Each structure stands twice: as structure tokens, then as C-alpha cells.
Amino acid sequence: MFDLAVRLTMAPIFFRSGLQKVGDWPATLFLFQEEYRVPLLPPDIAALLAAATELTMPVLLVLGLATRLAALPLLAMALTIQFVLGAANPAFSNPQHYFWMLLLAGLIVRGGGRLSVDHWLLHLSRRRMGDRQ
Template sequence: MSQSGARTKGRFELLIRMALEQIQAVGWVLAPPMLRIALALPFFRSGLTRWDGFLSISPATLYLFENQFKVHVFGGAYGFPAPDTVALVVAVAEISLPVLLVLGLATRFAALAMLVMTGVIQLVFPDGWANFHLYWASLAVGIMALGPGPLSLDRLISGWFYPRDI
């Protein structure tokens, strides 16, 4: 290869490398909040259906947890212990955890809690794995791995408590 051909090839490789670095930089900024929002939306929408006014669980939610929702383990279907309490905990979690995720506050803990919730939901609805639960679990694990990202309250708070020396 001639010197001019080698220089052209080197410039092209450098251009490609620089473009890939820019794409990656944009991805590192945009991916975490997009993952957080994507996981938060279905849970928040579900959480809104759980309430019948301020701090009042809807009768339909109580009915579901008392009579319809069963945990499928060891070949059987078992009701929730203390279904009214479980309904309240789920209703609070389905509102508060998505809000934490969208804000990027306690992000990894919120994602872990939503991963656990997804696991329990999988036990209640065993046929939902391919349609919903796999995606929710993947989003939660991705958030746990990547963290909150630069557009988050976690990053802002971290900057206050652990300022970088310039």
C-alpha cells in the first residue's frame, strides 16, 4: 500500500473511532434515563389503578389480592399471607419506586426492588415471562449495572458529598 493510501486508511480509522466514541458518549448520557423511564411506566400505571382516592386502596385491588392473585410454586397455587397488607405494600411500591427511578434517586435500590417485584409477579402470572417479565427484569438488571447515569439526583447528590478535585 502506498503512503498516501496508508494515510487515508489511518484517517478513516481515526474518523470511525471518533464517531464511535461520540455515539458511546451520547449513549452513556441517554441510556440510563431511558431505561429508568421504560421500567417505571408499566409499574406506575399499574400503581395508579390500585388507589381509590388519597391513601385509600381500591376495593378491586383488595379483591384481587384476597381472591384472585395466587403464588404458583411447587406445583400449587397459594394465596398471599395477609393479603390486605400485601396489597398496600404493592400499591405503595408501584407508585414510589417508579417515581424514584424517574428522578434517579436511590436508583439501584429501586431497580433491585422492582426486579424482586417482577420475580413475585412472575410467580403470580407464570405465563407472562416472554411477554413482559423478561423485559422488566432486563431493564432492572441494566439499571442496576449501569447505575443512574449523569442525568439523575443520585449523581447530583454524589457530587455534593464527593466533590471532585480539579
């Protein structure tokens, strides 16, 4: 139950951010060009990747499908916000990001929990493997 609560806590945070990005794409591009400069990626590619990640990974978290894989890019985003953007602009440094990182790291380590599609698929595959032996 705890894993479900964590998934349902983290998903809307990132999903709302993704909706905001696609809701005003010109503003998003401007922010990635001027404010959210990340190393190694052109601003338009970074904006597209951020929006796509924020809109797809939370859906997987809610379902508990590929939970570990879904939490990984969200953890990378939280780390980037806190330590890359936060280093350049203290306004991005927020203690709440540490909480996000802790919860996402927990999902990576523990997985989606019993109330997840991951758990159901694992149970189903073990059952099928048992039938074959």
C-alpha cells in the same frame, strides 16, 4: 442517556399499575384475595405493599434518586409476577416481564447514570471531600 431512557421506560409501567390499584381499592383487595395470592403475606398487606411500591419507586426512578434501591423492589415484583403468579396461572406468564427484569437488573448494576440525582449527589460529595483534604 441510555440509563435515563430505561428509567423513563420502566417508571410509568409500575406507576400506572399503582394508580389503578388505589383507584379501585375494593377490586384490588379482591384480586389479591382471589387472583394474586402471594406466599407469606396476607392479601391486604400484599395489596398495600404493592400499591405503595408501585407509586413511590417509579418517582425515585424518574428522578434518578436511590435508583438501585428503587429498582430492587420493582425487580422483585416482576419476578413474583412471572414466576410465582405465572406458575399458578399461565395468564400471568408474559415474555415482556423478562425484558422488564433485564432493564431493572441493569439499573441495579449501573445505577441512575449521568442524568440522575444520584450522579449529582455523588459528584457533590466527592467535591466536598476534595475540599476537606
